[in-house]
Every structure is written in C-alpha cells, then in structure tokens.
Amino acid sequence: MSVEVGNQFKNVGTQGPMWVVQRLLSGPGMIPHAILTQNGDTGSIRTISISALEDKAMFERAPDATPAAAPATKSGTLRGLFRIARKAA
Numbered sequence: 001m002s003v004e005v006g007n008q009f010k011n012v013g014t015q016g017p018m019w020v021v022q023r024l025l026s027g028p029g030m031i032p033h034a035i036l037t038q039n040g041d042t043g044s045i046r047t048i049s050i051s052a053l054e055d056k057a058m059f060e061r062a063p064d065a066t067p068a069a070a071p072a073t074k075s076g077t078l079r080g081l082f083r084i085a086r087k088a089a
Contacts, residue, residue, distance in 0.1 A: 003021060003053050004021065004024075005022065005023065006020065006021060007061055007062075008020050008062035009021070009060065009061055010059065010062065011058070011059060012056070012057060012059060017038045017039055017044075018038070018062060019036040019037070019046060020036060020039065021034045021035070022034075022035050022036060025047075031049050031051070032050040032051075034047070034049075034053060
C-alpha cells in the first residue's frame with residue numbers, strides 16, 4: 001500500500017477520529033513520514049511514519065477516502081512540518 005496526500009486513516013479497533021494526510025516528508029537519511037490533520041482540522045496535527053500508517057495492526061485506511069487535503073508544497077523537507085506547526089501555534 002502506498003500513502004498519498006488526501007488518504008484518510010483511523011486507529012484500528014476504535015471509533016476515533018479520521019486523520020487526513022496533508023503532506024509527505026522524506027529526505028536523505030530520514031525515515032519517510034506523513035503529516036496528518038484530524039478531519040482536516042489544522043489545529044490537530046500528527047506526524048506518523050509511513051511504515052506505521054501501512055501497518056494494518058495499527059491503522060486502517062478509510063475505504064472511500066476523498067482527497068480533501070491542501071496542495072502539498074515543499075514536500076520532502078522538514079520545512080513544511082515547521083510551517084504547519086507555526087500556523088497551529
């Protein structure tokens with residue numbers, strides 16, 4: 001399974017919130033991660049490794065995920081992560 005911007009995930013075995021992939025991060029020597037927001041709410045942010053999102057024992061992808069994410073800019077760098085964190089603060 002590949003993870004893309006707009007994919008939606010939730011924790012396995014819960015009725016908890018849906019998390020939407022907003023941005024993908026990767027770089028030399030870096031484990032690939034995704035920045036997710038809770039149901040598109042930019043105030044609730046998680047950064048989770050791609051391998052964790054792909055682990056079916058931890059997360060499940062929404063069957064009919066609708067891409068609702070903001071366009072990715074500067075993906076692949078940590079700059080995007082810090083920009084999102086500053087907006088939330």
